[in-house]
Amino acid sequence: MTPQQLPPLLHLPKSERSRLYELTEPERRVAQLGYQGIAGVDEAGRGPLAGPVVAAACILHKPLFFPGVNDSKLVSPKRRRALFDTFKTHADLEFGVGIVNSAVIDQINIYQASLQAMRNAVGNLSSKPDYLLVDGMELKMEAITSEKLIKGDRRSQLIAIASIIAKETRDELMRDYDICYPGYGFAQHKGYGTTLHREALQRLGPCPIHRLTFSFK
8 A cells, every 4th residue: 555545644745645654664564464452662751850751652453644743852842732632532542651750760770760661651551562662772571572663753653652642741740840849940841951940950959859860960
């Protein structure tokens, strides 16, 4: 099947139809191997000085295309939010979320915390997948085949969806933390090491959601 033969996308420019078709290549390749429960997995929040790391895993129960979907970092905040709202209510899209807080990040390091968040996200799916497409990390889970895709959020629609869900979920948490811990600007920078954030740390010192093993300089 070629992009030009996809009826749901005929209203889109040819370039977007082609992009979306290429974005589902990993899923189609894995499906041809006989796997039926294919999940995309990604995380958000490895780099910030504060807040949790959040992962998402998602499964599509029938072939679908989501125009505009891409790596969350390449999608505008307005478009990303609209896609997230679509994902939350879509009958054929299932997702799970995993959250690991800053205290655990300090205990086991951010890499291990990211893997734990991913495992939790997969475990929170209602359906058990039999194949995982994972963005940039080796994720081992019992009885589930997994594949690391470098820059997977730009190569797989499922991973791109997971990246948006993880990003939007984490941003919501950081907006809530902004209310709990005023003065740091969490709603603006989401815990990343911006000048605003570092200046607030100099004035106020760290709060309970800061990662104490990270450098605040």
